[in-house]
Amino acid sequence: MAEPQHILDCDVLVIGGGINGAGIARDAAGRGLSVVLCEKDDLAAHTSSASTKLIHGGLRYLEYYEFNLVRKALIEREVLLRAAPHIMWPLRFVMPHAPGQRPALLIRAGLFLYDLLARRELLPGSRGVNLRCHAAGKPLKPGFTRGFVYSDGWVDDARLVVLNALDASEKGATILTQAACTRLERKAADWEATLFKASCGHIRVNARYVVNAAGPWTADLLHQALPKEGGGQLRLIKGSHIVVKRIFEHDHAYIFQNRDGRIVFAIPYEHEFTLIGTTDVDYHGDAGQVAISDEEVAYLCRLASEYFAAPVLPADVVWTYSGVRPLVEDGAAAKAVTRDYRLEIDSHGPPILSVFGGKITTYRKLAEEAVDHIAKALSNHHGAWTQNACLPGGDVYGAAPNNRSVLEFDAWARAQQARYSWLPPLLVARYCRAYGTRIHTLLCDRAQIADMGDEIAPGLYAAEVEYQRRYEWARSAQDILWRRTKLGLHLPADAADRLRQWLIEHPMAK
Template sequence: MQGSKYDLLVIGGGINGAGIARDAAGRGLSVLLCEQDDLAAHTSSASTKLIHGGLRYLEYNEFGLVRKALRERETLLRAAPHIIRPLRFVMPHMPDLRPAWMIRAGLFLYDHLARRELLPGSRGIVMRQHAAGAPLVDSIKRGFVYSDGWVDDARLVVLNALDAQEHGATILTRTKLVNAVRASGEWRAQLRRADGSTLDVRAAAIANAAGPWVGELLKGALGRPASHSVRLVKGSHIVTRRLFEHDHAYIFQNPDKRIIFAIPYEHDYTLIGTTDLEYGGDPSQVAIDASETQYLCDSINRYFKQKISPADVRWTYSGVRPLLEDENADNPSALTRDYSLELDAPAGEAPLLSVFGGKITTFRKLAEQAVDTLAEALQRNAPVWTVGAPLPGGDIAHANFERFLAEFHRQHAWLPAALAHRLARAYGTRAHRVIGNARSLAELGREFAPGLYEAELSYLCNTEWARSAQDVLWRRSKLGLHVEPGTLEQVARDIDIWIAHASARDKARNEVAN
């Protein structure tokens, strides 16, 4: 690869970078994506896991953003029905916070701002007549139900990167941009690998999709000014034991006008979040603090009969969202979740496109617009293609996951039901590739953690760029939650040792072949 020339160098392996790489590669551009850590290592694996229009954004008159997101919700539900699924939300009515007529009006808009084919509309409910009412305090009498989508956010990033690679892109994780300069109508960039080695490449254009680092990258490695800026906002989540038995999620209105979600998570748990706090530290070192944990617990205790405390928290995660700066928005919650694309293309010079802001739901549209802009700057005829294209594993007939799951389980009746369901959810139609020719659990190899066998670990390393136990247990899956806390460190150590040995074997094999 030393000295290779690409049409597009993408910086950043989060959802926007992976989406841009996929879109560009599918249009015939030669693409190199580099990510300084693992795919989805930061913001893109720290979301609330929702594909949604953003009901609360209507309150800030973000009608265009909500319409765009609602359209994308339908597109993504069809593109990846294995990792994206419909989810019904219950909003208890608290008369002292927002009047019922306002909520009804908002839900009516939410139902009709964009064409809706896959999800049922909203309706009012009486809590004592609905399963979602049982866990709530008795003072809550009524509420509303509406639809949105759930997504495995980190896997969404991986699948975009995988589709990019299958369309010809080169994906380099653990590879950082050191610097890039314009020369002779192209970009000349130096990349540094995890082992300290450097790689010099050339590119006709660069897409800066570094998320929280977008401004830092412009001023530093790229040496360019920016006309936009982002405000870093920390969002934290907690995971507790399961707080309710039904399959609906909750959206709660707090007195401070913030919205908190409580969502069924990994079968045995409830995901609660998120907070919105200004953040000024290193985005790679973000973590929840005690006040955030207490805030989330208090928010839940305002609504649920069963109370929780910080001692009930099983796991936490935090991320830094790079939101478009708005001088008129003092409250982080009021900052827009829309995005802006900034093109720097002086006459005769190689173009640079930087991505500011955005949300996971609109990543595909953002990527499409980014590549449209770059293709025009490069004078390339490159028609759009992703709107009807499934992501890897998402080519499920009629987007009917339940029918696919039943057939998958029939074909592999020897798989325990819970394992079959997890593999089908994670990999869709490619779950067969994970299993390979195995016909029994023993043939899947060593079991490293509950439900994690050597065959899957090998697939994750060879196909999905997993390089550590952290990649496997907390991003490619959430199996870390299902490991007994006292044994988690040993499980992680065993996985890291296996990956190191497998990597050494592959390296030795390649050296012999060469």
């Protein structure tokens, strides 16, 4: 191989552009460490854009006695809601109850514990509900007359990853997408990595510390770096979701219990749809080619149809997505495998930290703990900082996270609709939710619809695409329509082809 044209020196090389890698890069950059993050595909291209889109404590983990994990996640819910109120918001869940399920007293006790495990300022507590009188009872079969309501939160998972990467970049990190790590070698004083990025060839990175946050490929990368060493064991669990046209009109979500002990959520999604998932299936294939099976579709439809009065059929499914969760192997059944994380450090020479397991709700705590280890090894004394910092766009009512940004977000969004009255109100509302206060960057120096550039597809203007390419590392139609936004669900069938052609005709300035 020819000598790389580009050589980068850094304190920390983070390999993996999912939520854990982006979170660690952000935390480390904010402590003054020089950081390079590489991702072989797009940010959040795999597991981190395939979640159930929830910021939650994990109610079902209580029955597996994972009290520490649940408490940690419950505390994080409100920390994250304050940090990014544009891409996260509180959500109420309805759990219908019927004879033959977990006893009602046991559920009530679990919800009581769920409420007590962590302090709440934003999320109301749980309560029993008469489904014959509650709006959530209307779409259900008549046999479901009682249930429970509790609180958790919703998140746009792919945008959460992007915002962490953006914050890392603004704090000095170098973010390299479409850059695969093809070689990782431990030297006497540092690590030497070779990345390959099609647009610029090979890049050599010399790093004092390596973070292996490669998700489903974590064990493979660790073996590449330390071929003679043992490593943590990952268990790959496939989770799949289906999306159907909206089943109910109210704004609550449902949590359904199945006879096999699993639970499935039915969640309001993108205004016009209902998201149903997830499955838990052991996976042994290519983590880059994961897809839902016919059996999983049938399973989700069958379970939803046991609750909803109108049956959910495979023919109703308008979109599906699947992801492989890289979980810590603990010998449990797929539905019960721990969602907690483990950080494994090898310091026999320049150190490497590998991330095993985790869930999106606890990513910030995982990152903080990881960077505490890194900072100690590199004699960095800055200290933790992310608990009291907004993510980009989250500073709706001030620079510091606060309850008002969550509770009064809709009022702020209405003010932006008035400020940008020359745009359709629904478009401004979408921009507010996607970009928060960064809407002002997107619309800077624009005062009329003509200033937005080409309308590439209905509601998708060149101004937004240019913003995503400049600030958010979007490169392809898939990046734009399915990760930076979910416009792929709403636009005509030819929208992706039109966008691809537009991107070809309007290359990014170098």
